[in-house]
Amino acid sequence: MTSAMPSPPVGATYAGPDTPARLARAGARQWAALAALTLAVTLLAVDGTVLALAMPALTADLGATSAEVLWIGDVYSFALAGLLISMGTLADRIGRKRLLLFGVAGFGAASLLAAFAPTAGWLIAARVLLGVAGATLMPSTLSLVRNLFTDPAQRTRAIAVWSAGAAGGAALGPLVGGALLEHYWWGSVFVINLPIMLLVLISVARLVPESRNPDPGRFDLLGAALSVAAIVPPVWAVKHIAKTGVDPAGLLAAALGVGAAVVFVRRQRTLRTPLVDVTLFARRAFTGTVLASLVAIFAFSGLLFFFSQYLQLVRGYSPLQAGLRELPATLASIAVAVVAVRVITRLGVGRALAASLLVTAAGLGVLAVAEGATGYTCLAVGLVVIGLGIGIAFTASTDAILSTVPRERAGAASAISEMSYELGVALGIALLGTLHTVLYRAGLPDLSALGDSTREAVTESLAAGTPALVGAGEQGSLILAAARDAFAHGMQITSLVAAALLLLAALTAWKIIPSGRRP
Known part of the structure; x- marks a missing residue:
């Protein structure tokens, strides 16, 4: 894209919301910088879900319990969500680019620790470190996007690209994991981070200008x-x-x-100079946007985490086959960047967000039906619908949050936006995962005929119970089929619960978030 006006100089710091620099349109350098920032956030999103397909393998290799499996899955997002506010404000103070570069290096080092973890506890600790490093990256990337693109229309388009990287990365994780697990051990899903992070490090250093809050105040x-x-x-x-x-x-x-x-x-x-301007939450529109974003990611990430296990443990797909069958959600969430700006411009933020949440809820409904049936077509349709809805919802909510603050507070605002995203991921895996585990155990048949160790494995999880039942003869085969039915039934109910939450969030967005159309 060519620049209609002179591009902001590299390293420029903008003083406030009413300066003439805010009218400058981005040029080729800014769009190239966006590509580097989007690559970083895509990798972070991939890392949040890439373990979904590796769970059966690492459960067997490390002897992880069901509680440890949940912690491995969501402690990364817990650390991210817990530190995002602090890191977003820190980025405003020491420089967003500087903190981003530190985070990239730390993320690579933590990936090595995770790849060669000898125990489940070690892997959980490594995932915590990955979350700490990721917390320095997420708000830095989004606040740098906010500062690179000062024109409102270009900013919305840039956020759509950034959102496609985040949503697409979350859906891409299982595919990447499946491709790696087809040929390598489960630790390869972390080793792949190293060359990508090196590319991000070089690209950000060369293309992205530094920015910070000129009057940050004391750090709390x-x-x-x-x-x-x-x-x-x-x-x-x-x-x-x-x-x-x-x-x-x-x-x-x-x-x-x-x-x-x-x-x-x-x-x-x-x-x-607070870490979070809590007065923003007094605005119903701001609070509604944050909550809608959190619920959308809550439903998407929580379900995706166990859907990957469903494809392998219930449908019998290999890791690569399961990842390929999740590809429709990936492609839809990326493709939606093309139409997101047009939808938001035509409908307004509130109506666009509400409509996208309704679409996602409909997709979850389709998925709930498909999980109890045979064949793949219905599953693919549900995944496409979910991907389209989530892509627009994330773009609309992120743009609305960033549009409410001046550029010098972009890091803090980005932290709030990212906190809702990562907290949604963590809560989705924790709460929907816990609900699914309870439903699975409630649906199990009588296990009294099994030995103590086999019964404990089946009750623990389907991933742990499958190897124990495979060699248990005809009785084991019958119980395994019943356990798979219990797992699938739990997925159906969990999908419907997530859909109901999205309907509630859509109604909230429709009622309280403004929908004034943009030129």
């Missing part, structure tokens, strides 16, 4: 700690209570999170 260390304490303990409490029932540990963790959240909000109201 206590607030940063409170923001983590407000997110992680309550989600842990949900997982713990679902597994062991209500007990003092679960209640204490939930109370700790709620208390930290209350103190955090009160503290932010009193600071001159």
Whole structure:
């Protein structure tokens, strides 16, 4: 794309929302920089879901329990969500490009630790480090996009491309994992990060200009700690209570999170330069947009995590075959970048977001029906519909959030947007995953005829129970078929629950988010 006006100089810092620089249109260098930033966020999104197909293999290799499997899947997003606010504000202070480069290097190092993890606990710890490094990348990429593209129409288009990288990467993860697992061990899904991160490091260093808040104020260390304490303990409490029932540990963790959240909000109201401008949440439209974004990613990521296991454990596909059969969602979420700007311009943000959530809910409904039937066509249709809806929803919500703040607060606003995304991923895997596990166990047949170790494996998860039942003769085959039916039935109910949540979010978006059309 050619530049209609002189492009902002490299390294420029913009003072506020009313400066003439805001009218400058992006040129070829800015679009090339966008490509580098989108590659970074695509890799992060891939890393959030790439393990879905590897779960059966690493469960057997590392001897992971069902609780450890859930932690391996979602601790990455917990760390991301817990630190995004702090890292977004830190990026505004020390420079978004600088923090991004640090994060890229750290992400590569943590990938090596994860690839060669000897135990489930080691892998969980490595995933935490990946989340910490990822937290430095996510708000930096989005806030740099916000500063590179000052023209509103170009910014929406750039965010659509960025969103396609995020949504497409989440859907692409299982395909990448499947292709690697067909030929290599499960740790290869982390090794692949290294050459890509090297490319991102070189591209960002050469193409992306530095930007920061010229008057950032003091960094609130206590607030940063409170923001983590407000997110992680309550989600842990949900997982713990679902597994062991209500007990003092679960209640204490939930109370700790709620208390930290209350103190955090009160503290932010009193600071001159808060980590989060909580007054933004007094705007119904802003709050509605954040919640709608969170619910959309909640439904998509939580279901995708267990859908990959469904394709392998119930349908009997290999990792690569399962990844290829998830490709329709990937292609749809990427292709939607072409029409996202037109849809948002024609309908307005509120109506576009509501419509996209309705589309996603419809796709989940189709998927719920298809999971109980034979054949692949109906599954493919549901995945396409879900991909289209999620792609537009994420673009509309991200653009709406960033449009409410001046450029010097882009990092903090990006952190809120990204926190809703990553918290949605973490909660989706934790809550929908817990719901599915409960439904699976409730649907199991009588296992009293099995040996203790086999019965424990089947109750633990279908991934752990399948190898134990395969060699158990005719009785084992009958119980395995019943366990697969229980897994599929749990997927159907979980899909419908996610669809119901999306319908509620769509109604909220329609009612409270403005839909004024853009020129």
